[in-house]
Amino acid sequence: MRRPAHPYAPVTGASLPGTARLTGAAVRGVARPALVRWLACLLATALVLCGCGISPTDVQDYGRPPVISYSPTWVTVYLLRDGRLEPVKVPVVSDSAKNIIDTLFRAGKQPPKPGLTSALNDFSHYDTKTTRYSDNTDNTDQRNEPDDNLGYRLNVIITGEGRVTKEALAQITCTIRQNKQESIWSVEVTRLFPGTPETMGDRGCFEFRNLAAPGVRLPP
Template structure:
């Protein structure tokens, strides 16, 4: 006794027949599946860091050292200066020494922030165009009295990298205790602290 074919079964057969015909038609048109091919290593983005010059100390004298930074903003430059003085590479003996024998007078302080203000000093600048320069306020925390060498490190580092825009540097301690400022400076006044053969910025 033959089984009657249901509508559902007949519909399934027709669907399979249509799919088979479609596959055969594509094959007849010359379309063949392709293999996955490797295209080699992904592209590598090269990164060229910006180099800035910071001033550290050797026997109390200012010595320049080039250090790579992500950007040459004033904040990054000052951050790099403070960080450079505290980086103590570890040797096989386990003893820690400052970078290549250099030290810093800023290790008791931390950089809190920087602010720029515009000003024009007619007594120091003979600028007929009337261009305005900037004063950079460097705000620190910690420590007590900042030494002349520490002020020279900050001032000369900023002036070395920002001579065109920053005319003077002011250093202020925010805390502990009452806020205190050590005044406004240029690197020229610290020329007596330059190590032998080192030429400081103005």
């Protein structure tokens, strides 16, 4: 009995009905032209597939990506140059009294111009309170920010070791008066702690006029 062929045995030309095994002469005489035509068709097919209706394009420049921008509010703060008050413009989130004082303390630690210093670097801004301006302190209306055209006293509360110098008082007072002339009539600085709280009384910027740098006009 003849053994069955292996299921994975290769199929030869002689095993197919109606076919004949190709000899070397047949390959040379017949298969080579067919092979050339087959390769040509394969190349043409590849070119068609590579084209497939999509043509290469250059990189398109659509400009810079969109960004959210805003125009900051600018205020004037007073720093020191050789112990004299010099105004500088700095940006703030808003022109509230608290933000202005925060910006003054921050600008002293990172001056926007060379040669500027601050007498407030040993202190920290703790809080600000506004009260309706009145000589009768028993009839004051305390609030965090003025909301009308009446005059107010601004109490700036700071903390830190050491004595609050005249230059430090001038920086705070003149900065507030420069930006809040219509609503803040006077400035009071209080050092809260450490130690016993100390209040320096009502101040106006004009009393520090002898500290102004040459050519600088201080607010009232």
